Amino acid sequence: MGESVAGRLFSVLDAFEGGGPPVLRLTDIAARTGLPAPTALRLVRELVAWGGLERGADGGYRLGLRLRVLGAAAPCPRGLLDAALPALRALGARTGGHADLAVLSGPSADAVLCLVGGDRPPPHATAYGKVLLAAPPAELPRHTRHTVVSPGVLAGQLARVRAAGLAVCAEEFRLGEVSVAVPLRGGGGGGTVGALGVTVSTGVPLDRVVAAVRAAAARVRPPEPSP
Known part of the structure; x- marks a missing residue:
């Protein structure tokens, strides 16, 4: 048969x-x-x-996003994922890229970056991680020739990302890919609760991608923390 x-x-x-x-x-x-x-x-x-x-x-x-959500292994708060899902779908459709929501698990020294579908890329080599990291991790393995492996250089990048509210990471994790991410703030203007962004192919006009990511994040209303 x-x-x-x-x-x-x-x-x-x-x-x-x-x-x-x-x-x-x-x-x-x-x-x-x-x-x-x-x-x-x-x-x-x-x-x-x-x-x-x-x-x-x-x-x-x-x-696809639906499959990754169903198989989600990342410790992403359910309420945050529910709030972000429509914006993620719209962002993927608008950019033709791979939209994701990410949270950070553990302290910066040994932080684990967790994306919606359970992927755990190195935080120092993605835009998501650079939005969420407070300080360089203890280890900075090289993944491509573009990966930043100097703690001092990375610390400077993290400071600029916090000031701009935006991270762009070009081919640091995989050649041919650029990730763009922005922070998601907690209800009432609180602290960062996650990072929303998209991964696109190198050569895609980044100004339009950045605008799309910012617009998507503006649509998300993270749930209020439980009392």
Whole structure:
């Protein structure tokens, strides 16, 4: 008996496992799953319509926001995620990028950056982390030739990010990617409760991306803390 439809759908999602590239072309998905290209295309379209995959402006596919929310492993407060979800969807659609909400777990010395779907990229090499970090982490591993690994340089960046309320991180975590993020403030003008932003391909006009990120963050009303 042939593989079930559900099994084929799962195989498409499994194609994104294993630490490979986060964006796959249809030909990559077909090759990794062993499915005929027409079958892979039909399944990919169904997953895009449901929200399990997102199609970028370059024609590549990556895991979608709905799937990442369902599988969320990050300690993101549920109320904050609910408040930000409409803005995240709009931001992804407006920029063609990968919109995310992030929180920081642990002190700066050994901070763990947690994105909506459970991803945990290095905080020092992403815009999200630079919005949330109070000080450079104890370790600054290099991920690309652009990664800032000097504590002094990073401390200066963090101060400028706090002053501007904006972080732009170009190819520090992965080549070909730029992340842009801004802080989300607690109710009543309180402290930073998270970072909202998007990852786009290098070469996308950043002025428009920055405007889109700021507009998305302005739509989010974080819940009041419990008494």
